[in-house]
Amino acid sequence: MKARFAYFRLIWAFLLLFLSGQLQAQGVYLNKLPNTSVNAVTEDHQGFLWIGTTHGLSRYDGFNYLTFYTQNNDYSLVNDAIQVLMTDAQGRMWISTECGLSVYENDRFRHPDATSYNVKFRLLDVDENTLLAADRQGVVLVDKKTFHESKSFNTPKNTWPFLFYNKGKQQIWVICPNPELRMTTTYVFDKELNLIETSQ
Numbered sequence: 001m002k003a004r005f006a007y008f009r010l011i012w013a014f015l016l017l018f019l020s021g022q023l024q025a026q027g028v029y030l031n032k033l034p035n036t037s038v039n040a041v042t043e044d045h046q047g048f049l050w051i052g053t054t055h056g057l058s059r060y061d062g063f064n065y066l067t068f069y070t071q072n073n074d075y076s077l078v079n080d081a082i083q084v085l086m087t088d089a090q091g092r093m094w095i096s097t098e099c100g101l102s103v104y105e106n107d108r109f110r111h112p113d114a115t116s117y118n119v120k121f122r123l124l125d126v127d128e129n130t131l132l133a134a135d136r137q138g139v140v141l142v143d144k145k146t147f148h149e150s151k152s153f154n155t156p157k158n159t160w161p162f163l164f165y166n167k168g169k170q171q172i173w174v175i176c177p178n179p180e181l182r183m184t185t186t187y188v189f190d191k192e193l194n195l196i197e198t199s200q
Contacts, residue, residue: 028069030058034056034067035054036053037053037054039054040084052095053082054081054082057077057095075110077095077102079099082095083097092144101142126141129144129145130144131144132163134163139174140152141193151192153193160176162175162176162177170191171188172189173187174189184200185198
């Protein structure tokens, strides 16, 4: 009887371990980066260094690399090709990939099924509810909880937007250099992405 009880306890412990593993993102410990092509780096609020490569996302603790890859579940990266990393004031890490946007919080990744934007260049933390993303068409305000686009603005073609937020004036600056025309256009918005002024 005792042996049977111990057996069931072992099975139950295994199931709990398995289920808990399904509820959080799983990584693989490596002694090096998964790829030498590094696109982005950020530090989280715990002091971990996150490194985005073209083949996986790695967390460095000063000794080892814990690397995350796309897996067949809802709590993994949406894609392995990392483009942009940004840690917001609430401690969440935002990850832009070739196939869309993800956020890492509470030891799991979260991402929408589909969006109308695909971040390629920059992410900017505006406030606790909103971030600003720059894609190929322009800039877009994104709700952090729903990932829904609240407002967008088209920037000139062939530009690579740089994003800045002036917290004192609560203004968003979007600087768009155009190497072909040797010209830079600067847009100033309020935090709701209403255009205030344009300069060249």
